[in-house]
Amino acid sequence: MAELNLYTKKIKIINQRQKFKLAAVKGLVGLLIAAIGSMIGLSSYSLLKAKQNQIIDSKIQATTKKIMELSEVEGKQVYLLSKLKTFEDLIKSQAKHQAITETVFAILPPGTNIKGFQVAETGEIQLAGSVADYATFNELLERIRKTKDYRLPIVKAIASRVNSTKTEKSNEVSFEIDLTMAVKE
Amino acid sequence: MKKLVIRDKNIVSLAVISAMVLLVVFGPILTGLKSRIATQKKLTTQLAALELKKEILSGIDTTQIDERVKKMETVFPSKKPVVELMSSLSKLAFLHGLSFGGITLNPGELGTENKPSAIKTKKTALNPDLQDLRFGFEVAGDLNKISDFLKALENTAPLMRIEKVSLKIKGDPILDRLSTSVAAMIDVAAYFQSPPKTLGSVGQPIGLLSKKQETVLERLFNFQTFEAVVPTAPVGQADLFGQAGQL
Numbered sequence: 001m002a003e004l005n006l007y008t009k010k011i012k013i014i015n016q017r018q019k020f021k022l023a024a025v026k027g028l029v030g031l032l033i034a035a036i037g038s039m040i041g042l043s044s045y046s047l048l049k050a051k052q053n054q055i056i057d058s059k060i061q062a063t064t065k066k067i068m069e070l071s072e073v074e075g076k077q078v079y080l081l082s083k084l085k086t087f088e089d090l091i092k093s094q095a096k097h098q099a100i101t102e103t104v105f106a107i108l109p110p111g112t113n114i115k116g117f118q119v120a121e122t123g124e125i126q127l128a129g130s131v132a133d134y135a136t137f138n139e140l141l142e143r144i145r146k147t148k149d150y151r152l153p154i155v156k157a158i159a160s161r162v163n164s165t166k167t168e169k170s171n172e173v174s175f176e177i178d179l180t181m182a183v184k185e
Numbered sequence: 186m187k188k189l190v191i192r193d194k195n196i197v198s199l200a201v202i203s204a205m206v207l208l209v210v211f212g213p214i215l216t217g218l219k220s221r222i223a224t225q226k227k228l229t230t231q232l233a234a235l236e237l238k239k240e241i242l243s244g245i246d247t248t249q250i251d252e253r254v255k256k257m258e259t260v261f262p263s264k265k266p267v268v269e270l271m272s273s274l275s276k277l278a279f280l281h282g283l284s285f286g287g288i289t290l291n292p293g294e295l296g297t298e299n300k301p302s303a304i305k306t307k308k309t310a311l312n313p314d315l316q317d318l319r320f321g322f323e324v325a326g327d328l329n330k331i332s333d334f335l336k337a338l339e340n341t342a343p344l345m346r347i348e349k350v351s352l353k354i355k356g357d358p359i360l361d362r363l364s365t366s367v368a369a370m371i372d373v374a375a376y377f378q379s380p381p382k383t384l385g386s387v388g389q390p391i392g393l394l395s396k397k398q399e400t401v402l403e404r405l406f407n408f409q410t411f412e413a414v415v416p417t418a419p420v421g422q423a424d425l426f427g428q429a430g431q432l
Contacts (some may be wrong), residue, residue, distance in 0.1 A: 028203055035207050038299060042214050049221035056228040063235040066389050070242040071384065076250045076392055079380045081278070082404070084394075086315050087261050087344070088401045090347045090376055094346045098339040101347045105332040108352070116351035116370065129352070 032055050096121045096183050103150040103181055109142040123152065123181035130174040134164070137173045144179070156180035231343065238391050256405045259342045262377045265318050267271040270375045272413040273341050278324045281334040287323030314349040317374045319348070325355060325368040338373070342408040391402065 005011075065076070095121045103118065104125060114129035131137045147154040161176040262269070272289065278285035324331055338345060349372035394402065 021196060025199070028196070028199055032203055035203075035211070037194070039210055039214060042211075042218060046214060046218040046221055049218065049225055053221060053225050054226055055231055056225065058231050060228065060235060063232065066239050067235065067242065067387050069408055070239070071243050073242050073247060073250060074384055074391060076254045076382055077245060080250070080253060081392060081398075082381045083257055084398050084401055086376075086378055087400075087405075090261070090315075090344060090346070091401065092253055094339065094344065097224060097346045097348070098335075100217035101350060102332070104350070105328075105335060108328070110367075111354060114350070115355050116349050116372075118349050119347055136378050149202060159300055167346060172416070 078097045099151045103152045106150045109139040123183035128176045133171050152181040154183045192332045229335045259410050260408045262345050263380050273411045276411040281330050283324040283326035289321035315378045321372045323370050331369045342410045343375050345375040347371040
């Protein structure tokens with residue numbers, strides 16, 4: 001006599017459900033284990049980083065101490081660096097003033113009176129003064145023409161005023177000459 | 186299948202609880218780790234900068250830097266170089282066989298050295314800490330000697346710049362043209378700059394001198410220096426009213 005199973009379909013569904021439940025539990029447990037593992041790994045890594053930071057920090061402290069010991073040298077270096085830039089600019093400016101003054105002195109023949117001339121870095125000088133006679137004045141002009149002999153070349157010279165004053169002893173010549181020198185930058 | 190999972194309340198609850206536990210535990214761990222990595226990055230950069238600074242400072246020759254600072258202070262001082270300037274100019278004039286005098290000094294305010302100078306070059310304004318001291322004097326003698334004196338000024342400490350020059354003939358140029366004595370009235374400006382007040386923080390980087398700066402520094406040693414005579418004995422009467430003996 002054949003046995004008739006009326007719950008075949010239902011048993012199949014229940015079996016499937018149990019299998020799935022088991023797989024899901026296994027999966028969750030696996031995930032939890034993996035998460036715990038990761039957590040331990042990450043925590044260890046974080047602790048390692050903290051330890052490393054501590055070591056770096058102690059190195060920073062030691063280096064800072066060493067730098068503090070060298071503060072005298074640092075002070076001197078800072079002093080030099082702070083002054084050098086201005087010093088460099090001043091040296092350049094001083095050289096220009098010096099070159100202009102030397103050029104003016106080079107063109108003056110003996111016996112020249114010069115009213116104060118302001119040294120301008122542009123190289124434009126107003127030379128006002130007097131000489132004893134025309135011969136000396138000619139010598140002055142001749143010297144201005146020899147432009148290449150001087151520290152700075154004279155690119156332009158304009159005699160704006162030349163007056164002669166005759167006395168018993170001399171024939172004084174007063175002049176105003178505008179000189180332009182080529183100043184190197 | 187999906188329907189089966191959703192319907193199983195135990196599994197859903199377990200999954201939700203697991204997810205919450207993971208979030209609660211992993212959140213702080215990840216945040217802490219992230220912060221530690223960032224801190225490490227910052228500390229490493231800081232250490233590298235400090236190591237570099239230490240290396241630079243250790244590499245500086247102390248004898249050489251002492252000499253340089255001393256020379257810089259002589260050539261480009263930190264305080265008004267009144268005595269040094271007068272001493273240098275008078276000694277330089279003496280060396281060139283010129284008479285020296287007619288001093289006019291414009292020392293400015295002696296108490297306040299912080300007032301910035303208005304000196305400007307044509308191109309750029311110089312350092313605002315830079316200050317100047319104007320000084321006028323007269324040298325008399327042969328024109329060539331005066332010219333040599335002016336050339337020597339370029340390399341005489343303290344650093345000065347010729348601002349104005351006048352020439353006046355002494356004697357008769359007609360009668361004795363070659364040996365005519367000349368008096369030159371010269372205005373110079375000497376410069377000084379106060380040093381930096383602080384070093385800054387330890388972490389502040391420090392630079393090495395560039396080749397160009399080394400060359401500029403070499404120029405310092407071309408400057409001729411004259412010893413300034415500073416009075417060492419007490420000047421003036423210490424006990425003005427003769428009170429010490431009576432007390």
